[in-house]
Amino acid sequence: MKENYDEYKQVVEDHLLDFIPNIDAKSGTLYESMKYSLTAGGKRLRPVLLLAACEFAGRDSNVALPYACALEYIHTYSLIHDDLPAMDDDELRRGKPTNHMVYGPGIATLAGDGLLNTAFEVMYKNLFLCFDDPAELKRRINAAYVISKGAGVRGMIAGQVSDIESENRECSREMLDYIHLNKTSALIRCAVEAGLYLGGAEDSVMRDMMRYAENLGLAFQIADDILDVRGNAGEMGKKTGEDEKNAKVTYVSLHGMEASEKRLHELTENAVAAIADYYDNAEFFRNLVLKLEKRTY
Amino acid sequence: MKENYDEYKQVVEDHLLDFIPNIDAKSGTLYESMKYSLTAGGKRLRPVLLLAACEFAGRDSNVALPYACALEYIHTYSLIHDDLPAMDDDELRRGKPTNHMVYGPGIATLAGDGLLNTAFEVMYKNLFLCFDDPAELKRRINAAYVISKGAGVRGMIAGQVSDIESENRECSREMLDYIHLNKTSALIRCAVEAGLYLGGAEDSVMRDMMRYAENLGLAFQIADDILDVRGNAGEMGKKTGEDEKNAKVTYVSLHGMEASEKRLHELTENAVAAIADYYDNAEFFRNLVLKLEKRTY
Numbered sequence: 001m002k003e004n005y006d007e008y009k010q011v012v013e014d015h016l017l018d019f020i021p022n023i024d025a026k027s028g029t030l031y032e033s034m035k036y037s038l039t040a041g042g043k044r045l046r047p048v049l050l051l052a053a054c055e056f057a058g059r060d061s062n063v064a065l066p067y068a069c070a071l072e073y074i075h076t077y078s079l080i081h082d083d084l085p086a087m088d089d090d091e092l093r094r095g096k097p098t099n100h101m102v103y104g105p106g107i108a109t110l111a112g113d114g115l116l117n118t119a120f121e122v123m124y125k126n127l128f129l130c131f132d133d134p135a136e137l138k139r140r141i142n143a144a145y146v147i148s149k150g151a152g153v154r155g156m157i158a159g160q161v162s163d164i165e166s167e168n169r170e171c172s173r174e175m176l177d178y179i180h181l182n183k184t185s186a187l188i189r190c191a192v193e194a195g196l197y198l199g200g201a202e203d204s205v206m207r208d209m210m211r212y213a214e215n216l217g218l219a220f221q222i223a224d225d226i227l228d229v230r231g232n233a234g235e236m237g238k239k240t241g242e243d244e245k246n247a248k249v250t251y252v253s254l255h256g257m258e259a260s261e262k263r264l265h266e267l268t269e270n271a272v273a274a275i276a277d278y279y280d281n282a283e284f285f286r287n288l289v290l291k292l293e294k295r296t297y
Numbered sequence: 298m299k300e301n302y303d304e305y306k307q308v309v310e311d312h313l314l315d316f317i318p319n320i321d322a323k324s325g326t327l328y329e330s331m332k333y334s335l336t337a338g339g340k341r342l343r344p345v346l347l348l349a350a351c352e353f354a355g356r357d358s359n360v361a362l363p364y365a366c367a368l369e370y371i372h373t374y375s376l377i378h379d380d381l382p383a384m385d386d387d388e389l390r391r392g393k394p395t396n397h398m399v400y401g402p403g404i405a406t407l408a409g410d411g412l413l414n415t416a417f418e419v420m421y422k423n424l425f426l427c428f429d430d431p432a433e434l435k436r437r438i439n440a441a442y443v444i445s446k447g448a449g450v451r452g453m454i455a456g457q458v459s460d461i462e463s464e465n466r467e468c469s470r471e472m473l474d475y476i477h478l479n480k481t482s483a484l485i486r487c488a489v490e491a492g493l494y495l496g497g498a499e500d501s502v503m504r505d506m507m508r509y510a511e512n513l514g515l516a517f518q519i520a521d522d523i524l525d526v527r528g529n530a531g532e533m534g535k536k537t538g539e540d541e542k543n544a545k546v547t548y549v550s551l552h553g554m555e556a557s558e559k560r561l562h563e564l565t566e567n568a569v570a571a572i573a574d575y576y577d578n579a580e581f582f583r584n585l586v587l588k589l590e591k592r593t594y
Contacts, residue, residue, distance in 0.1 A: 020450070026475050027455035029462060034450070081410060086383065086402035105383030106461050109406065113378060114450040116410065120417040121445040127438050134431070141424050148418040153317070153331070153411040158324035164403050165326060178323050 001055045001284055005291075008048040011061070012068055019069045019122045033103040033111035034118075037076050041094045045220070046187055047072045050195040052284050053209065057199025064198045066126045067143050070119035071191055074151045077115035078160070078187075080108055087164065120148065143194035150190025159183025163248075171249040180251070184224070185217025192216075208274050209285075215271035216289050222264045223292055225250035229257065268293045298352045298581055302588075305345040308358070309365055316366050316419045330400040330408035331415075334373050338391045342517070343484055344369045347492040349581050350506065354496025361495045363423045364440050367416035368488055371448045374412035375457070375484075377405055384461065417445065440491035447487025456480025460545075468546040477548070481521070482514025489513075505571050506582075512568035513586050519561045520589055522547035526554065565590045 002008055016038055023031040047068035054064035061068075083090040083098040085105055090098050100108035123144040130136040149155055159182025166175060192213035196206050229252050252260045271289040275282040299305055313335055320328040344365035351361035358365075380387040380395040382402055387395050397405035420441040427433040446452055456479025463472060489510035493503050526549050549557045568586040572579040 021446075023450050024455060024475070026472065027450070027458045027479075030450055030455060030458040077410075081406055084383065084403075084406065086381065086397075086406055100383075106381075107458060109378055109381065109383055110454055110458050110461070113374075113409075113413065114454045116413055117445065117449040117454060121442070121449050124438065124442040124445050128442070131431070131435060134428070137434070138428060141421065145418070145421040145425070148414065148421050149318075152414040152418050153320050153324070153327055157407055157411045157414060158321060158327060161324045161327040161404060161407050164407070175323065178321070182324075 001052065001281070005048060005284075005288060008051050008061075009044045011051065011065070012044045012047040012072065015065055016069055016072060019066055020118060021121065029103065029107060030110065030114055033099055033107050034114055036102060037080050037093075037099050037111065038072070038115075040096050042076075044072060046075050046191040049188065049191040049213075049288075050198075053192045053195025053201075054199035056209070056278075056281060056285070057196050057201035057205065059199040061195075064143075064195055066122050067140075067147065067194055067198060070122045071147060071187070071194070073115040073119040073122075074147070074156075075187060077112040077119075078151075078156060080112040080115070082160065084108060116151075119151075120144075123147070139197050139200060142197040146190045146193045146197065150186040150193075155182055155186035155190070159186065166249055171254070173254060176249055176251065176254055180218060180221040184221040185214070188217035188220060189213045205278075208277060211274035212271045212285060212289075215267045215274065216292070219264055219267035219271065219289060219292055222251045222260055222267070223295055225252045226257070226260055226264065227295070228252075264293055298349065298578070301581075302345060302585060305348050305358075306341045308348065308362070309341045309344040309369065312362055313366055313369060316363055317415060318418065326400065326404055327407065327411055330396055330404050331411055333399060334377050334390075334396045334408065335369070335412075337393050339373075341369060343372050343488040346485065346488040346510075346585075347495075350489045350492025350498075351496035353506070353575075353578060353582070354493050354498035354502065356496040358492075361440075361492055363419050364437075364444065364491055364495060367419045368444060368484070368491070370412040370416040370419075371444070371453075372484060374409040374416075375448075375453060377409040377412070379457065381405060413448075416448075417441075420444070436494050436497060439494040443487045443490045443494065447483040447490075452479055452483035452487070456483065463546055468551070470551055473546055473548065473551055477515060477518040481518040482511070485514035485517060486510045502575075505574060508571035509568045509582060509586075512564045512571065513589070516561055516564035516568065516586060516589060519548045519557055519564070520592055522549045523554070523557055523561065524592070525549075561590055 017035060020031070020034065050068040050071055051061040051064050054061045079093060080099045082088055083093055084100055091101055092098065098108075099111055103111065123140070127137060127140055127144075130140065151157070159179050162175065162179045163183055166179065189210065192209055193206075196209055201209070228250065251263070255263070268289050272286055275285055314332060317328070317331065347365040347368055348358040348361050351358045376390060377396045379385055380390055381397055388398055389395065395405075396408055400408065420437070424434060424437055424441075427437065448454070456476050459472065459476045460480055463476065468476075486507065489506055490503075493506055498506070525547065548560070552560070565586050569583055572582055
């Protein structure tokens, strides 16, 4: 496995545009708008997790690269649509004007659609390369399927709908957990799961690592809610205090800051405990979740 | 093959909701909004073509049903997004309020995303059922891949972007052909192609039928442009004269009504000629394109 997060991140950034199909110059704006959001920075957490999980399972992550990029296309489309005037109406993302501020909401909607469609197109195309290897074919189909589920109407999209609906109205703790589990955590979980499938992980490893991913995903969202209250806008590249302004229920607004930090710490410990059996090999994943607890951007 | 269009259409309508995953009641609005647009009627042209092409190639169309429905999910999502305030801002579709008029533009955006994602999820899931049959697996992967291409950034989405960009500005005949070829025709072509793959069609049949589909797709768009000028709003379930109001360039506005009708007739004849070798078996497809030339809604 690579030594640190930034090495995986660099691989993702170097190849992120490689899998976008050649778009006719007559639709040049489509390509420009997709590229604009793809190259606007970000942590690349999901593709990094996917590549690392594949190597953790014992296989070179080259095979996982199209899936890692596809997952980042899906994450990026969800941000573009989330920022639209029809949704959160955000003007800034990662320190840059949001997609619709540059290209208008019509093109931004289509750029999002294009990224989602491309993600699946890339993963289908990638099946053609291994028709003679049924075991490999099965791994790839499993990976693509869990990504489609995590991103879909029983995953991320379900969470986004409930998130919109919970604005400006009473939201129970149970509902907030449901939103977090789907809106953010689903894509993080499927990143790990897809990477493990591609790496050919055994069932027991899969089980432990998914417990890790479950805790990581929830920790990530709570860390995000905490950051929105006390983060530094300059470091984060977006406004803070947006959740309060938008009357969004967050873990912090519902449980308070102290309880949020306590829960974040618990989830971090659970994640670390889930992979304790792999002490020598899981340093990357342990560091990642520990760093997340302390993150400032 | 079934005797007429409506028999295939009935099969599609009967099973259209069968492949939508069980959505948690906490995201019930997501399911409601997807269902609203899916069950709002329509010609079901694309799924009907897919089923019929599969049977034309000699195979029962049951195997093609998930793909036919997935294609209608994609078509439906494209209509929902197309109608959004950020795009065409239409209030009426098939005689009913558009999705965003009922559920708001945020949920409508997500309902569209959900339908697109579900289409691909369904087609991935369907691969698990034939792991032991490599030939069948290959047919299904081919079908899913051509659908993802037709719907994507070198197909339908490319056409939509260029369509938006051509509003209120000079649009060449070449550009209009490009828009038609992608915005409408791409999905019609891939319906036929996917059905033929699933049916296991031979190369020569594939070639002839794709020539048919090419001409059908272009004929369909020109017929649509003609109808927008002279159609009956009541019969069509949407306003007519919308293209002129939106300053949209159409085949009619660029070439005139007479030339449009002539071109529609030519394309119809080309489509019929392409499948002349299959006189006994291709009656369904011949009738379909001939009826299209005369359609009033």
